[in-house]
Amino acid sequence: MAEQIIVAFEGEGSGVDDLSWGQLDLWMAMRRQNSWLPMGGATPLPAGTTLADVVENLRYLMSRYQTMRTRLRFDDDGRPSQVVSGSGEIALDVVDAGDDDPAETAEALSRRYQETDYDFVTQWPVRMGVVLRAGLPTHLVIILCHLVTDGSGAALMIAELDARVTAPIKGMQPLEQARWQRSPAGVRQNEAALRYWERLLRTIPVRRFAGSDDPRQPRHWRGEFRSLALHLATQAIADRAGMDASPVLMAVYGVALHRMTGINPVVFRPTVNNRFRAGLADVVCTVAESGLCALDVAGAPFPEVLTRTRRAAMTAYKHAYFHPVHLDDLIASVARDRGPDFDIACFYNDRRINTRAASSGPAATPEQIREALSGSQTTFRWTIRQDDPFERLFVHIDDVPDTMQITLFMDTHFVSPGDAEALLYGMEEVAVEAALDLVPHPS
Incomplete structure (x- = not known):
């Protein structure tokens, strides 16, 4: 049996701009490979994890990271832009394994998340579910669209989630990256690379x-x-x-x-x-x-x-x-x-x-x-x-x-x-x- 918990979130930063170079590179790879390049999987949860803990983890991820709140917009020629929202709601799937093996239930949910088409315009770029056994969370399933982050960014996200970091976000977010890439310095970098x-x-x-x-x-x-x-x-x-x-x-x-x-x-x-x-x-x-x-x-x-x-x-x-x-x-x-x-x-x-x-x-x-x-x-x-x-x-x-x-x-x-x-x-x-x-x- 599956239920959903609606999780509200709010974070700093919003706006619309061109895709950054890194986002655009991934988008072009997705088109070549006919895939939204899902990343993630199912993992066991530490003993004592509550359903409220999982809800707050999802709220933390959506609130802290702008790319988790990013969807795409397409112009008449199919050219994509990034759309970062300052707030919203997302569903957390709650699946009761019943008499089945919760690890197998989690793997099945992970496969379903990865094999279901993703709508870049209307859906948030994360699918997250928790598997219960006898009412207690046993496994977490989280699948991200690769546009959220690369491997190094994913490692940083996991580390900050585990430590519950609340310090201000560092570095240029994709909206700021897109602006820099159009600047004279960005143009010089691009021209030198192409030469x-x-x-x-x-x-x-x-x-x-x-x-x-x-x-x-x-x-x-x-x-x-x-x-x-x-x-x-x-x-x-x-x-x-x-x-x-x-x-x-x-x-x-x-x-x-x-x-x-x-x-x-x-x-x-x-x-x-x-x-x-x-x-x-x-x-x-x-x-x-x-x-x-x-x-x-x-x-x-x-x-x-x-x-x-x-x-x-x-x-x-x-x-x-x-x-x-x-x-x-x-x-x-x-x-x-x-x-x-x-x-x-x-x-x-x-x-x-x-x-x-x-x-x-x-x-x-x-x-x-x-x-x-x-x-x-x-x-x-x-x-x-x-x-x-x-x-x-x-x-x-x-x-x-x-x-x-x-x-x-x-x-x-x-x-x-x-x-x-x-x-x-x-x-x-x-x-x-x-x-x-x-x-x-x-x-």
Whole structure:
């Protein structure tokens, strides 16, 4: 049985303006993928949580964060604007599990939330429900439209909710971001980014992939890879180099991509959170965009690849803040000049937050890395096959402790299932080779 509790909320900030660059980038991805890109899921609630606690949590989220109170408006040409409301009401679903398993009831509610179409104009961008057993809350289900926030913003939101932070919101909210992006400073940033992109777009190899010899129907596949050996190897290299594992893993990805495609330099689009920019460090919204990174890896030893990766990544990050429509226009213009095979739909997203820092313990020994490699601690499975499109190749590094989990989305008409799987095992191979070359045996 399900009931609803109507929760009233009121918060600071309201108005109408263009989408910010981060919002617009997500909106364009949603249109390409025919999805509102729901994020979230079901989680158990701490013992003693009351229904009143859940109501107040929802009220807190809606009142504190402008993006939770943001809907869209479309003009006659279909161009979206953000509409931030200062107050309103939202329904909290209350579901009694009865004699069913409350965890299964919560998962079913989560699936229903994610699979039900979302109306960007009339609905708030969050669906929230609580599951009861014998009248007591056991599980929370919360699904957000990705337009609310990116991963870094979501982590901040959760931390502030847990601590019940009441200090004033910091940083530029999307309405203010949109105004800045039209300012002379914003125009200069956009123009500098587009100049960088055009230089690369006109000189990189035309193709990202060698081509698929095994196109499938349904066409678009999702896979999940787990490897303890990759985790230990990248951490060992990072500890040896005195850095966190993020640039190491990006270098590993570049080498594995080159081995899989035979194309050099490898060119991919890393997701850049942009929170190193003034006013964006502590905002709950979408500010991430995909940069463009070109790596010359052919024949280079791994330490040199790592040096090149760090240098290329920093340049890519600097120029990953731009007007997405202007960039799309530039890419289309270059593609007309360079031919129909030109594309840059190869993405890489290290979305770890809690597990990307340097290890606090001793680095893995060569023996431990070899043991992880030879054991049964590397797995791969295909999880989704669908007709709705993914990008041609999108590799996500997941925030999972004590292992390396990678989620891969791909178009089998550009990357075959065999090549996609080989890419992930190839990352493990590259990292282990480099770790065993760089990490000395204990004396």
